[in-house]
Amino acid sequence: MSRILIWSLFLCGLLASCTEKKTATTESKEVNLAIWGNYLSEEMQSQFEKETGIKIHISNYSSNEELLAKAQMGSSGIDVAVPSDYMVDIMTKMNLLEPLQTTLIPNKDGIAERFLRQDFDPENKYSLPYTWTTVGIAINRDLYKGPLKSWKDLFNHEELKGKIALLDDVRETMGAALLLHGFSVNSIQPEEVKKAKETLLAAKKNIKMFSSDTVDILSNKEVIAAQAYSSDAQQAATKTSGKIEFITPSEGATIAIDNLVILKGAQNSRAAHKLINFLLSKAADKSKVTVIKSGPILKEHLSLLPSADALKKLVRIRDLGKDNRLYEEAWLEIKTK
Numbered sequence: 001m002s003r004i005l006i007w008s009l010f011l012c013g014l015l016a017s018c019t020e021k022k023t024a025t026t027e028s029k030e031v032n033l034a035i036w037g038n039y040l041s042e043e044m045q046s047q048f049e050k051e052t053g054i055k056i057h058i059s060n061y062s063s064n065e066e067l068l069a070k071a072q073m074g075s076s077g078i079d080v081a082v083p084s085d086y087m088v089d090i091m092t093k094m095n096l097l098e099p100l101q102t103t104l105i106p107n108k109d110g111i112a113e114r115f116l117r118q119d120f121d122p123e124n125k126y127s128l129p130y131t132w133t134t135v136g137i138a139i140n141r142d143l144y145k146g147p148l149k150s151w152k153d154l155f156n157h158e159e160l161k162g163k164i165a166l167l168d169d170v171r172e173t174m175g176a177a178l179l180l181h182g183f184s185v186n187s188i189q190p191e192e193v194k195k196a197k198e199t200l201l202a203a204k205k206n207i208k209m210f211s212s213d214t215v216d217i218l219s220n221k222e223v224i225a226a227q228a229y230s231s232d233a234q235q236a237a238t239k240t241s242g243k244i245e246f247i248t249p250s251e252g253a254t255i256a257i258d259n260l261v262i263l264k265g266a267q268n269s270r271a272a273h274k275l276i277n278f279l280l281s282k283a284a285d286k287s288k289v290t291v292i293k294s295g296p297i298l299k300e301h302l303s304l305l306p307s308a309d310a311l312k313k314l315v316r317i318r319d320l321g322k323d324n325r326l327y328e329e330a331w332l333e334i335k336t337k
Contacts, residue, residue: 028268030055031275034067034081036258037213038235039131040279041291048278054271062212063169071096071263078263079272084256086171088127089120089319091261097126098262104273107280110298115257120319127259130279131231131288132295134255134314135172136248138214138233140240143224150250151180154225155203165217165226166200168210170331171317172254173200176227179251185315188323197330201337210335218244234293248313255314 033040037060045056059078061067064087070076071091083091091097102108108128115129137154144159154164155177166173175185177196187193211217214228218236228236233246260276262269278284285298296304320327 028271029053030057031268031271032057032059032077032079033275034059034061034070034076034078036060036082036229037062038215038232039082039258039292039294041287043291044279044284044287047283048275051278052271052274054274056275060213063167063172065170068096074265076263077267079266079268080275081261081263082130082258083127083261084258084317085118085120086317086319088259088261092121092126093319096264098264098266098269099125100128100262100276101273104270105277105280107277110280110282110285110300112297112299112301115297118257121259127261128276128280129297130258130260131292131297132255132257134230134248134253135167135176135227136230136233136246136253137225138218138228138236139225139245139247140218140221140223140243141245142240142243143221148225149247151176152251154227154249155180155199155206157206160224161206162208163224164206165209165211165214165223165228166207167214167227167229168212170327173210173227173334174327174330175254175317176249179249179253182251185254186318186320188320188326190326193326193330197334200334204334204337215239231292231294238293253314254317255311256316 031054033056035058040058049055061070064084067081067083068087068090070078071081105128111129116124121127137148139148146159148154148157154160174196177199178185178187178192180199181192181195183192183196208223214226214232215236217223218226218228219239228246230246233244237244237246260279262272266272282298282300285296285301288294289296289301289304
């Protein structure tokens with residue numbers, strides 16, 4: 001072997017080791033966050049970026065299924081996401097999540113016990129709770145002052161024809177129709193799912209739009225009433241000086257825990273852990289309550305949590321495995337007919 005070749009190999013080895021050392025010690029100054037709309041205040045984003053020097057690139061989605069589709073692409077570039085409980089279960093089974101390095105998330109110790117060790121992630125290996133929210137009916141009382149107490153009222157009220165919005169979310173919207181008939185939101189009975197589908201098809205004449213971002217359409221009076229997340233309804237109420245009323249329908253409603261996860265193959269893992277730790281801080285939790293109007297998850301805000309009796313009246317959507325197809329097929333027909 002020539003001296004030139006030996007020297008070249010030595011240089012290549014040296015450069016490689018230097019490159020490896022640089023990669024190991026250099027931290028990313030950006031992180032890609034996929035999150036529900038209106039779920040992170042501008043103030044909190046600015047505070048994180050100022051404290052860490054890490055830029056947050058934000059993308060939104062309208063449903064858990066939309067997030068899943070992005071994650072399955074593999075090249076989505078998402079580092080941190082905020083799926084609801086049943087979607088954590090699905091994404092874990094599909095090997096789409098990275099185990100969390102909890103030593104990098106000391107703020108996890110402040111989480112209230114009732115939100116930890118849920119059945120979708122019993123060891124919190126892949127997820128930590130970010131916030132909780134319920135789904136009900138939001139009404140603009142400037143536009144309608146009459147009674148509205150149930151999903152049946154929302155779907156069929158004569159005065160609301162063409163003036164309501166439903167969530168662009170298969171499980172939530174199908175769930176409302178199932179509850180209307182006294183069925184479980186997690187029904188796997190084909191005849192029950194079919195009846196819910198037919199109810200929504202019949203109600204389409206009353207539906208102005210399917211939208212999962214209801215803050216603006218409510219506050220701008222684009223619709224009179226909407227199926228809405230409690231946090232969005234409260235934000236709309238703030239923007240309209242209390243003109244938006246939020247009710248839990250008499251037939252029942254859903255509650256969800258939205259969770260912080262890191263997607264498989266995340267390119268900015270350390271920055272992702274820093275972001276999760278920040279979002280579990282006392283300042284961030286306070287912002288969720290005062291600005292985003294969603295439910296707190298830290299121990300110090302226990303007084304703001306719903307009572308055990310109130311929680312019993314709300315139900316969680318669960319992963320139905322192969323039976324999810326019942327909902328997917330029904331939803332396709334609802335959206336395209």
